[in-house]
Amino acid sequence: MLTLTDIENAALRLQGHLLDTPCVESRTLSQITGAQVFLKFENLQYTASFKERGACNKLAQLSDAERRRGVIAMSAGNHAQGVAYHAQRLGVRAVIVMPRFTPGVKIERTRGFGAEVVLHGDSLEESRAHALLLAEEQGLVFVHPYDDEAIIAGQGTVGLEMLHALPELDTLVVAVGGGGLIAGMATAAKAITPGIEIIGVQTSRFPAMVNAIKGTHHPQGSSTIAEGIAVGTPGEITREIIARLVDDMVLVEEGDIEQAMVMLLEIEKTLVEGAGAAGLAALLKYPARFAGKKVGLVLCGGNIDPMLLAAIIERGMVRAGRLARIRVSVRDVPGSLAKITATVADAGANIDEVHHQRAFTMLSAQNVEIELVIQTRGRSHIEQVLAVLNAAGFEASEQH
Template identity: 80%
Template sequence: MLQIDDIRAAAARLEGQLLRTPCVESRTLSQLTGCQVFLKFENLQYTASFKERGACNKLAQLTPEERSRGVIAMSAGNHAQGVAYHAQRLGLRAVIVMPRFTPGVKVERTRGFGAEVVLHGDTLDEARAHARALAERQGLVFVHPYDDEAIVAGQGTVALEMLADVPDLDTLVIAVGGGGLIAGMATAAKALRPGIEVVGVQTERFPAMVNAIKGTHHAQGSSTIAEGIAVGTPGEVNIPIVRERVDDLLLVDEGDIEQAIVMLLEIEKTLVEGAGAAGLAALLKHPQRFRGRRVGLVLCGGNIDPMLLASIIERGMVRAGRLARIAVNARDVPGNLARITALVAEAGANIDEVHHQRAFTLLAAQNVEIELVLQTRGREHVQQVIDLLNGAGFAAHVQ
């Protein structure tokens, strides 16, 4: 089984090859969650993910004969970019097989690092099978994203750095897909600080590691905004390590992850993808579990599709009451819309959208339902707008 010396050796190989990312306290998140939160900014790596640690460690150990053959990997994006970038840096041929659902930003960045990208299958398992077949056919060295000790050792260097910067952390909360990151980090953390608690986080839609370790039978979904941890089969190398060295595994839902993405963007001014927000999502969903503790979170990736991000931000605004949809019933006479908009302006809200509904309503024929989408300061502000409209004789309510 992987040991701390393997991770220290990986750290020596990685020295000077990638960024030693900062690990700093977030005072605002600490106040909001009730625990002391330290963030490890792996989204600041050149490829915007911790994955290049494992990729670099693996490629650095290839024999001259293996280097001449080139490498192949399967990935939803972050491992792909890590392998492609370090293969390019080392002058190796790299072929990357990616599922068809992979966000375009990850596909294009992988191509930008000089890799040959093959889109195949709807799942990681299908992409993996195709990559294995190509490896055998073309004599390429297969670089697995998480089921390889060299990869796991590279990922474990994250914990070495975190505990060097913040030695008295008592809890690590780590996103789990195939288990490479948490297996490596748990190995390093438990060796350096045996009393530290290591907690894994999976999305409810892809609970493969939870099922493997806890013996549960949670159903697997087909998609998640945390596609970086959308793994149907955890790594065989990682399962025994997780079973022995990880203290707990938690599940979070899509809404928790969306909220965490928006909070990190708004509070920390840092962009993370769904998997990168999973740790904070766990703190938000289980605040009592972590209250009063010194918690290290890994912002493990920042590659997110801009259109998905726009949707998440908008939905977050709705949840916070800062984007609200209200209905106003009024007589369908000239001037009423102007009066309504003037009242909204008087309340300090901004109108985003206006829609008149005359046909699809149970109101009297002389009346109209006016639907407004408003930008507000929050739920209390929305209620102020409603009260002002109702006080002026209009029947208004939140939809």
């Protein structure tokens, strides 16, 4: 059974090979959530995720014969990069099997660390089966992303560092996919501070561990913005540890995660992927549960496709009322559009897009419908813009 000693030994192996990442209070997020929030910046690791802790601990314990044979892993990204980087550092051959849907940025970075990337399957389960087949064919050591005590011990060093830096923490909120991170952190944290509360967070699209622990039957989706925790089959070792040591598991929605990502970018000036924002998403969704507590959150990864990030930021601006779509109907005469744009400008808003619609409208033939996407200062400013347009004789309304 995994113990605190195993995690302390892992920490010794990792010394000098990974960052002891900062763990600092966010005053602004504390004010917003009502809890005292401390952030552990694992997105600052060289491969931008905590996953290299487990990979480094596992690879450091390979025998000379195993090192000569090489290793294989299956992963949608962060585990892949962790294994590839530390294998390269130790001079060990690494083969990584990735699902076909893996973001291009993760594939290229994994190749950049010297690994041989094999794209196979449309799910982690299919990739895993193929990786096990290749391991057998080529005599490679299979490095599981979460269901391995050496991996779990490595991930547990996150909890060790957090409680050494901030012994006053009374709650840890941790994203859960296969469960390696929370299992390791719970083992360390409960041994150091037995009364500490540990809460796991899953996306409602991939609630496998919640179902396994609570006996619920939440349906599983097909995709999530938090692909780092999109795990359909929970680990056996991790499940046993979670059932024994984790106090509760909660689910968050896609919108909660997107909101948390935008807040971390805007407030903390730090980039996290969906899985990395799951902890903050839980605080935003269940504020009463964490009110007044000293909460440690792990920003567990920062690998995200730039195009997806751009879409999330834009959607965040819409939610915050900083981008709005308004519809204005007006008589179809020369100068109407100029009057509308001048009125919007006078109200202090900036026009992002204009769509002039004559055919696809129920208005009379003499009228035209103009759809504007405008940049505003927030919800109250949208109302001001609409009021000014209506006062100027136009029919204006916000479109959702």
